[in-house]
Amino acid sequence: MKRDVVERVLWNLSVDRFSKEKFRENPEKFLGRFALDDECRQMILNFEVDQMQKLGVNPMLTIGYWMEMAPDRRISSYNRKLRADSVSSHSASPKR
Amino acid sequence: MADVIGGFLVPHDPIMFSAPDAPDREKAQRVWEAYEVCARRLADSDATTVVIVGNDHYMLFGTTCLPKYCIAIGHAEGPIEQLPGLTKQQIDNHEELASHIASHGAENSFDWTVARSFTVDHAFSIPYQLIVRRAEQISGRQIKAIPVYIASAVDPYITTRRAYELGQQIASAVEAFDSTDKVFMIGSGGISHWVGTAEMGKVNEEFDREIINLCCEGDIEGLVSYTDEQILQRAGNGAMEIRNFLCAMGAVNPSRGTLIEYQPVREWVTGLGFIELEKS
Numbered sequence: 001m002k003r004d005v006v007e008r009v010l011w012n013l014s015v016d017r018f019s020k021e022k023f024r025e026n027p028e029k030f031l032g033r034f035a036l037d038d039e040c041r042q043m044i045l046n047f048e049v050d051q052m053q054k055l056g057v058n059p060m061l062t063i064g065y066w067m068e069m070a071p072d073r074r075i076s077s078y079n080r081k082l083r084a085d086s087v088s089s090h091s092a093s094p095k096r
Numbered sequence: 097m098a099d100v101i102g103g104f105l106v107p108h109d110p111i112m113f114s115a116p117d118a119p120d121r122e123k124a125q126r127v128w129e130a131y132e133v134c135a136r137r138l139a140d141s142d143a144t145t146v147v148i149v150g151n152d153h154y155m156l157f158g159t160t161c162l163p164k165y166c167i168a169i170g171h172a173e174g175p176i177e178q179l180p181g182l183t184k185q186q187i188d189n190h191e192e193l194a195s196h197i198a199s200h201g202a203e204n205s206f207d208w209t210v211a212r213s214f215t216v217d218h219a220f221s222i223p224y225q226l227i228v229r230r231a232e233q234i235s236g237r238q239i240k241a242i243p244v245y246i247a248s249a250v251d252p253y254i255t256t257r258r259a260y261e262l263g264q265q266i267a268s269a270v271e272a273f274d275s276t277d278k279v280f281m282i283g284s285g286g287i288s289h290w291v292g293t294a295e296m297g298k299v300n301e302e303f304d305r306e307i308i309n310l311c312c313e314g315d316i317e318g319l320v321s322y323t324d325e326q327i328l329q330r331a332g333n334g335a336m337e338i339r340n341f342l343c344a345m346g347a348v349n350p351s352r353g354t355l356i357e358y359q360p361v362r363e364w365v366t367g368l369g370f371i372e373l374e375k376s
Contacts, residue, residue, distance in 0.1 A: 060291055
């Protein structure tokens with residue numbers, strides 16, 4: 001499922017130093033290791049955390065990845081990104 | 097015979113450490129003082145061991161394996177995060193009792209995931225350092241601690257009823273352990289809080305007080321009657337941590353609980369409740 005592979009990538013980018021370095025060096029090449037479709041690849045490259053949550057990605061991963069990897073790592077920017085396109089209030093619930 | 101003699105339900109809010117001055121000073125002080133009250137009460141008890149029930153925040157367990165419940169039976173350390181005021185340290189785990197809980201579970205339909213070595217996160221370290229280690233300082237005696245992690249933040253979640261039953265199994269295992277250990281349970285979790293979602297910063301005081309009242313009344317059926325959707329909608333993904341409360345309550349089997357402190361702290365994005373569980 002899309003959600004599962006996006007969560008795998010975000011978990012790596014939240015906690016794994018080697019993955020973080022490789023993503024910073026060449027994000028496209030790093031993402032090539034994973035079975036991502038183009039939509040998901042663009043979400044990750046563009047830090048579309050709102051879209052990820054709509055896909056069912058756990059918000060603890062979207063915030064962790066944002067705080068580790070986003071060009072603007074501030075929580076206020078993360079919140080603006082999410083609230084620009086209001087996500088369901090129970091976006092943490094298991095999705096299909 | 098070892099025995100479970102009491103417990104606490106307390107929060108584990110990392111923002112208290114990263115932004116200690118964000119809320120009103122008096123409000124913040126009351127929260128810090130509540131931990132101190134718990135530490136003093138633990139120091140005054142006969143507890144030799146504390147089982148702390150927390151949950152991963154998608155840092156410890158990756159997508160490759162998501163256990164419903166896990167117990168550290170060997171070397172333990174942490175926290176994994178860098179938080180000012182929390183020291184990375186080894187945990188004085190009661191390895192024999194932890195192993196016994198796991199093997200007792202295997203014989204009683206609770207197939208624990210075991211960690212032969214484990215790094216905890218703030219869900220364990222905050223109550224461990226503010227309550228257990230502090231109680232050691234106050235009392236001058238050693239108190240061991242066992243990390244238990246249940247799936248309260250990453251789905252598939254453990255069900256609320258199973259979390260409670262898991263606590264009951266912990267108590268049965270403790271009672272079957274051939275020692276004179278006296279065990280305290282700590283259910284570590286916030287009440288309403290939204291983590292990483294668009295609603296982050298909201299606190300639902302009405303929901304928090306419902307949960308506090310149910311915990312103080314020992315109303316297990318009331319607590320397990322909330323559906324996941326109700327919890328997520330009314331109190332956020334963080335409130336799924338009331339499972340940690342239920343696990344601790346399952347072990348203590350409290351006749352009632354006593355509210356030590358409650359503060360809804362938007363600046364720390366959480367409804368923070370402190371309850372002492374008194375054994376029936």
